[in-house]
Amino acid sequence: MAKKASKKNKAEAPAPGDRRVGADIKQEKRKIPNKIYEKELAKLQIELVKLQEWVRTKGLKVVVLFEGRDAAGKGGTIKRITQSLNPRVARVVALGTPTEREKTQWYFQRYVPHLPAAGEIVLFDRSWYNRAGVEKVMEFCTEEEYEEFMRSCPEFERMLVRSGIKLIKYWFSVSDEEQERRFQGRIVDPTKRWKLSPMDLQSRQRWAEYSRAKDVMFAHTDIKQAPWYVVEADVKKRARLNCITHFLSQIPYEDLTPEPIKLAPRTTSSNYVRPPKEDQNLVPDYYKD
Numbered sequence: 680m681a682k683k684a685s686k687k688n689k690a691e692a693p694a695p696g697d698r699r700v701g702a703d704i705k706q707e708k709r710k711i712p713n714k715i716y717e718k719e720l721a722k723l724q725i726e727l728v729k730l731q732e733w734v735r736t737k738g739l740k741v742v743v744l745f746e747g748r749d750a751a752g753k754g755g756t757i758k759r760i761t762q763s764l765n766p767r768v769a770r771v772v773a774l775g776t777p778t779e780r781e782k783t784q785w786y787f788q789r790y791v792p793h794l795p796a797a798g799e800i801v802l803f804d805r806s807w808y809n810r811a812g813v814e815k816v817m818e819f820c821t822e823e824e825y826e827e828f829m830r831s832c833p834e835f836e837r838m839l840v841r842s843g844i845k846l847i848k849y850w851f852s853v854s855d856e857e858q859e860r861r862f863q864g865r866i867v868d869p870t871k872r873w874k875l876s877p878m879d880l881q882s883r884q885r886w887a888e889y890s891r892a893k894d895v896m897f898a899h900t901d902i903k904q905a906p907w908y909v910v911e912a913d914v915k916k917r918a919r920l921n922c923i924t925h926f927l928s929q930i931p932y933e934d935l936t937p938e939p940i941k942l943a944p945r946t947t948s949s950n951y952v953r954p955p956k957e958d959q960n961l962v963p964d965y966y967k968d
Contacts, residue, residue, distance in 0.1 A: 700849070700910045700925045709914070716916045723923045724763045731764050731800065733932035738797035740844045741930065744806045747851030748889070749879040750861040752912045756851075756919045757802050760926070764800075773804035786810060786828060787835055794844065807832065811896040813878060816888045829899045836905045846905040847929050849922060850893070851912040855886050 711719075734741055745753040761769050772793045781789045787807055795801045810828045814820040820828075839846055853861075862883060865871040882889055901907045908925060912918040 698906055698908045700908050700921045709917075711914070711916045711920070716920070719920055720759060720923075723920065723927070724759070726927050727760060727923065728763055729934050729936060730927060730930060730932045731768050732935045734800055734930070735765075735768050735798040736935055739930070740795040740797060740842075741800040742795060742839070742844050742846050743800070743802045743926065744808065744846070744848045745802065745804055745851065746806065746808050746812070746849065747910070747912065748853045748858055749882045750858050750865070750874070751851035751853040752915045752918050753804060753849075753851050755915060756910075756922050757804055759919050760802065760923060768798065769800040769802065771802050771804055786824070787831070794839070807835075808896065808900075811900070812889065812892055813882075815892050816885055817878070817881060829895075832900050833902050836900070836902065840904045845930060847926065848905055848907050849910055850897075850907050851910045851918065853912045857913045859883070 733739070745757060747753055757771055761771060772790075774789065774793075777789065790803075790807050793801060793803075807828075810820055810825065811832070815825050836846055862875065862879070865875050897907055910918050910922045910925075
């Protein structure tokens with residue numbers, strides 16, 4: 680287990696049972712040169728394609744949960760994982776606010792339809808752990824509902840594992856200083872401003888409350904069948920490489936890449952005449968040199 684973060688950085692202290700993805704916190708503070716990062720990411724994405732083919736061929740069922748602080752880098756990591764994968768095999772689930780009908784259902788019910796069939800990988804960008812975090816802190820659920828979740832969640836996950844699902848859980852940990860820097864960056868970047876929701880702003884004000892909720896969540900749900908793995912995420916690129924490398928290590932796979940394809944010569948039809956472009960609704964050329 681990695682050493683606890685110093686008070687100076689005000690980072691989340693590792694909870695009992697934390698499994699850190701990345702060997703040394705001090706080392707993780709160092710940025711990775713872009714050239715090296717892109718090279719290593721490209722290698723890992725090739726391995727992810729191999730893993731995808733193994734999952735598809737062998738009929739495996741894989742669920743990966745991404746949880747953690749707002750602006751901790753979960754979305755960026757998910758994007759790099761799925762970037763080169765077949766969306767019919769690997770898909771992302773990011774559910775919105777429950778509907779009035781869903782609020783009356785068994786809590787886990789709205790997540791169950793999104794679980795994988797054989798040969799699929801499902802990545803949850805936040806998951807049923809909303810109840811242990813935002814719903815608890817913001818009082819969107821009753822104390823009885825919260826306590827029932829803490830009792831039921833380990834059993835629910837054990838049931839998933841017994842059914843043949845490979846369940847992997849990641850918690851992205853980020854210091855409050857780094858989270859604040861990223862929040863400020865979103866404010867000035869018009870392409871990222873949508874990422875700052877009212878709940879994000881509340882989390883900024885309730886750092887300690889979210890930390891306590893996370894510690895309790897770990898104490899109840901860090902189980903042998905589905906342990907939590909903590910990704911130190913103050914350096915985004917390092918966190919992405921660490922998480923992807925760890926993910927690949929969790930599923931033994933072999934390279935089932937098909938033999939290189941040899942394309943036959945193209946055939947041409949002498950009696951086909953292409954319609955004139957003037958008869959089509961062409962999209963205007965954006966860049967005119």
